[in-house]
Structure formats: C-alpha cells, structure tokens
Amino acid sequence: MGTESKSEWAEKKIFTTGEAAVVCKVSQQTIIRCFDKGQLTGFRVPGSRFRRIPREDLIQFMERNGIPTDPLTGGEPERARVLLLHGDDEFTGDVAAALAGVSVDVSTATSAYVAGLMTAELRPDTVVIDGAMPGVDAAAACRAIRASDSARAAQILITGSDIDRDDARALIQAGADEILTKPDAASLVARIRNHRRAAGD
Structure with missing residues (x-):
C-alpha cells in the first residue's frame, strides 16, 4: 500500500480506503468515516462491505478539503x-x-x-x-x-x-x-x- 509510486497513483482508477489514506496522508479510519458520512463518495464491492473510491470522487474530496492532488498527477507541488x-x-x-x-x-x-x-x-x-x-x-x-x-x-x-x-x-x-x-x-x-x-x- 505505502510503496506505490507517484506514477502508479497517476494511472490508478479505483482506490481502496487504505490507498486513499496514503494519498491524502490521513488515517484509514478518517477515510472510512468520511465515506460512511457521505463526505467521500464511492461504492461497496457487491456481496461485501469493502469500500471503493473512484479516482474522480477522490480528487473532488481532496480539492474540497485543501489536500494537494499532486500524488495523483505525478507532479511536485507548486511552491x-x-x-x-x-x-x-x-x-x-x-x-x-x-x-x-x-x-x-x-x-x-x-x-x-x-x-x-x-x-x-x-x-x-x-x-x-x-x-x-x-x-x-x-x-x-x-x-x-x-x-x-x-x-x-x-x-x-x-x-x-x-x-x-x-x-x-x-x-x-x-x-x-x-x-x-x-x-x-x-x-x-x-x-x-x-x-x-x-x-x-
């Protein structure tokens, strides 16, 4: 989970809550809580309780909360x-x-x-x-x-x-x-x- 490179994040379309936590630099529990409250939209894997977050929804969540999206683009944050x-x-x-x-x-x-x-x-x-x-x-x-x-x-x-x-x-x-x-x-x-x-x- 923590070993994904920036280029791999840039290509990823669907994220687990753990992966989203790494990208956002918050705890997995924070991501789960935001998901369950509807603050971070996504879907559950059919037949399970596993949460999945589409890339576009993760980006919108990050932008709303002032979290740099650079890990998803492969770029360095602009100074x-x-x-x-x-x-x-x-x-x-x-x-x-x-x-x-x-x-x-x-x-x-x-x-x-x-x-x-x-x-x-x-x-x-x-x-x-x-x-x-x-x-x-x-x-x-x-x-x-x-x-x-x-x-x-x-x-x-x-x-x-x-x-x-x-x-x-x-x-x-x-x-x-x-x-x-x-x-x-x-x-x-x-x-x-x-x-x-x-x-x-």
Missing part, C-alpha cells in the same frame, strides 16, 4: 510565491526565514517600480506592502495589482503602525485584503499560511 515590498530588512529577513521550510518562495522589492516588474514576472500569490515605505503609494500599488493579469487574485497585506481608520478604509477599497498594524514576522507568516490553507494549497 507558493510571496513578494515583499518592505523597507525593513530585518523584518523581511525574519519573514523569509520563517517561510523557508513551508514550500514558499520569498522575493523582496525595494521600490514600487521594481515591485511592479517582479509582480508581472513572478505572479505572486501574496504581496506584502509596507504602508510607511518612502516613495510607495500603497493604495496605488493595490489598484495596480488588482488590475494586472499576473496577480489580480493575490492576497494583499498592508503593514504599518501609523495607518488610521480612513487610510485603512481607502486601502481596503483599493484592493487590500487586510491591514496589519505593526505585525511581527510570526503573525504575518500566520496570515500568509492561513490564506494558503483557505485557498486549498
């Missing part, structure tokens, strides 16, 4: 991309270090112009903008991201300790997802990871 437009080198270093072990590529831009070029090239999943960075119009940056073909669906987080309520409202209207008042690296990383889970990454 998430985070772009930091931030003026605090120590802060960006801490964020990059915290994300290094969770399949996230972190890039840093030192100006709005460079960030625009990098957004088009990298197609980031998350953009973090320092609202207090000199020369950066955070609202304009949000609008540019939302208007782009490369990152219009990206998560946009704005950081800053001097953002008042009116400015925060304007930033949200411009396309920001959340305003973080002087966050530490750990809380910012938590926001990024929560967004990835919600997106099913």
